[in-house]
Amino acid sequence: NAGVTQTPKFRVLKTGQSMTLLCAQDMNHEYMYWYRQDPGMGLRLIHYSVGEGTTAKGEVPDGYNVSRLKKQNFLLGLESAAPSQTSVYFCASRDRQGPLQETQYFGPGTRLLVL
Amino acid sequence: AQSVTQLGSHVSVSEGALVLLRCNYSSSVPPYLFWYVQYPNQGLQLLLKYTSAATLVKGINGFEAEFKKSETSFHLTKPSAHMSDAAEYFCAVSDKGGSEKLVFGKGTKLTVNP
Numbered sequence: 001n002a003g004v005t006q007t008p009k010f011r012v013l014k015t016g017q018s019m020t021l022l023c024a025q026d027m028n029h030e031y032m033y034w035y036r037q038d039p040g041m042g043l044r045l046i047h048y049s050v051g052e053g054t055t056a057k058g059e060v061p062d063g064y065n066v067s068r069l070k071k072q073n074f075l076l077g078l079e080s081a082a083p084s085q086t087s088v089y090f091c092a093s094r095d096r097q098g099p100l101q102e103t104q105y106f107g108p109g110t111r112l113l114v115l
Numbered sequence: 116a117q118s119v120t121q122l123g124s125h126v127s128v129s130e131g132a133l134v135l136l137r138c139n140y141s142s143s144v145p146p147y148l149f150w151y152v153q154y155p156n157q158g159l160q161l162l163l164k165y166t167s168a169a170t171l172v173k174g175i176n177g178f179e180a181e182f183k184k185s186e187t188s189f190h191l192t193k194p195s196a197h198m199s200d201a202a203e204y205f206c207a208v209s210d211k212g213g214s215e216k217l218v219f220g221k222g223t224k225l226t227v228n229p
Binding site for chain 1: 124147149151156157158159160161164166205209215216217219220221222
């Protein structure tokens with residue numbers, strides 16, 4: 001199993017450009033999450049999904065949109081990138097029930113630089 | 116709402132010395148607590164978690180943590196640091212009972228000196 005994968009690994013955008021980050025998991029997990037990590041801030045939840053076709057806002061959702069059209073994929077979109085969105089983005093997934101419930105599994109991250 | 120405070124954004128120890136990383140939580144209900152580790156340029160990996168089965172939890176790589184309800188703490192320890200332990204460590208909390216979300220602390224960067 002590949003676990004949680006993220007595409008791309010690194011991207012440079014100009015202010016105002018748009019892009020989509022892709023997260024894929026092959027563990028048949030119900031829940032998926034997008035976080036951003038900034039120095040000294042820890043991980044902050046952007047959006048999350050508790051199942052196919054459902055999404056919800058996290059702590060810092062402004063400027064981002066998400067979609068969960070397929071259970072295994074969770075997309076994070078930036079419609080008009082801003083320098084404040086320069087960050088490292090992590091995707092995570094977890095099972096809804098079972099002995100490993102509530103353990104989140106993380107992807108390797110996407111580094112985004114907005115100029 | 117639950118929250119996590121990690122005391123010390125940077126901790127430096129000598130190889131072979133005790134590692135102690137501090138985490139205090141606040142939660143309105145008995146929580147689940149987690150420690151994750153992040154090696155440079157990688158994602159987060161679960162070190163250990165507390166789910167009320169035992170107050171002393173053993174994790175991977177020789178780490179352990181003790182849940183102390185009276186002190187609302189879940190400090191991470193390792194008796195003898197190794198150079199490979201150099202990483203950033205995150206404490207996280209979720210409400211027991213199937214909460215969808217984890218709340219992370221701001222992280223503690225551990226440096227191990229030879």
